[in-house]
Amino acid sequence: MVEAVLVDLFSLPANLQDNIQGSLCNTLETIEKCSSICAPFVYVMCCQRQGSERKGEQEFLLPALGGFQSLERTLEVVFAPTTAAALYTIKQRLDEKDLSIIKVILPTVRKDSMKVYIDYLFTAVYQFEFEDLQMVSDCENIQISEPQGEGQTLLSQDIALIRSEIEMHLESLPSLKGELTILRSSLIPDDVFLHGFTTRTGGISYIPTLSSCNLFSSFKRRDPQVVVKENLRRLANAAGFNPEAFRRVKVDHANAVCIMGKTEPDSYDGIVTDQKGVTLAAPGADCIPVLFADPVRKACGAAHSGWKGTLLGVSMATVNAMVSAYGCNVKDILVVLGPSVGPCCYKLPYESAKEFHRIDPKCVRLFDSATPYIDIRRATRILLERGGVLPENIQDDSITDQNQNITFCTACHPDKFYSHFRDGTNFGTQIGFISIRD
Structure with a gap:
């Protein structure tokens, strides 16, 4: 049984970031209606654009939940400058709750790269399944991805860039529990x-x-x-x-x-x-x-x-x-x-x-x-x-x-x-x- 849902909105076009409330509302409809998922925790990852700091994202997004009151306490939106930073933050949340079975809903074009991030940041303790994000609202401008075929295999240089991004994020983290002895x-x-x-x-x-x-x-x-x-x-x-x-x-x-x-x-x-x-x-x-x-x-x-x-x-x-x-x-x-x-x-x-x-x-x-x-x-x-x-x-x-x-x-x-x-x-x-x- 799925224990958590990860919704990847990181590649949301910049012009839609301002309308994230409507986009998130459509995403939750996708979860409830299209995916038939009943999961206690939902995590949404979004891009934090350079030069902007979002404070109180949860409060900012709560009005968009509307009929999704059951998710208000179990939904968290993570804004971060990189996919590595967002995914590592979500991993921490999963580990805090000892969650291991995760459904990932994401644009098809992101699937191959997301699998690489997951391969590096997670171990065999976790189980992932993937579902295409096809989120269309009544407004034509809130359409994140068209249904398409499987993504193309990533080139070795793309994988190297992902690994470098992960390593740079981990290097930036503070040491825990005191100094190295x-x-x-x-x-x-x-x-x-x-x-x-x-x-x-x-x-x-x-x-x-x-x-x-x-x-x-x-x-x-x-x-x-x-x-x-x-x-x-x-x-x-x-x-x-x-x-x-x-x-x-x-x-x-x-x-x-x-x-x-x-x-x-x-x-x-x-x-x-x-x-x-x-x-x-x-x-x-x-x-x-x-x-x-x-x-x-x-x-x-x-x-x-x-x-x-x-x-x-x-x-x-x-x-x-x-x-x-x-x-x-x-x-x-x-x-x-x-x-x-x-x-x-x-x-x-x-x-x-x-x-x-x-x-x-x-x-x-x-x-x-x-x-x-x-x-x-x-x-x-x-x-x-x-x-x-x-x-x-x-x-x-x-x-x-x-x-x-x-x-x-x-x-x-x-x-x-x-x-x-x-x-x-x-x-x-x-x-x-x-x-x-x-």
Whole structure:
């Protein structure tokens, strides 16, 4: 069932903008009579002409509603200078109400371009259906579009212009939830490596569980890739790396490692390089983002270590990849565990907990319960030390000086970090990143 209707009047000719009331009245007739749509929310997007500011648009348009009193509380008209700005504003309204099934009524000539805007600004969470706008009134001068055939396929340069328009709009938006903050480890030498762990502040993601510096997009979440890209651009500017030379692991919750310059696996939770200026990253929203640095051989790596990856030894697999690919000595490699769910909060079913108990009984608390508490950080340290990494070369939550602690519990700090465990399926993601300075 359609949850919202979007009426695209953005291409309304300038000479008809002054008669928007009559035009809107005809549009609502189209919705009620022609489309047989019974939707609780209707959004109308219109062009805000340069040099004009419309204030109180809703009050301005209410007299035109006439017999549409049922829509007065659920209709919103959005004036904006660009289609990207108007559509992004409407997306915010849809997300506020958790609406996902949208009917778009628009002139035929706008259909192909609108689909491109939607592809960039929305994800697979949303469902769109399209209907031609054929709005004719008794007055001949209020005729927005003639019935015509399907629009012509857009040229690549048209698509590029749309993408540029979207990116420019997103760049203009203010940061949310405070300034962008990066946590850095004192263990990794700053003169050789650029690195850090992100927090949730300083981006433009506005959905509460994704707000604000979400750095991962998927078909299950409401943050599109263009928003994540803008968050990454802001992070890159603040941290000082090139967002175009950025490589994030392709998470599989296993232990495969990608060695840059060799054949890239379809999925992997660890990545290593000795190339300068390439930033490697691992996501985390409870799972551990782990960073690796060898200041002697000047090589680095990043790994994503959830409970499955921890049991499979993904961190030690990343160390071994650096040793085999770049001739690193395991005793030179520094390892830093970033923000992740702590043993204070994290529970697993008993059968999974048994695997951690086998690594070391201290990795499990309340072992006899149905869902014991698990310490995936301690398990990671133990496996690294068994593999030859020096204890003093590992930084985690066991650090003595808490002023230097960066391995916070993500579930315990909702103001600073995202947490899948805490927030559910539409969760945001922070990252750990590292590169070798030029």
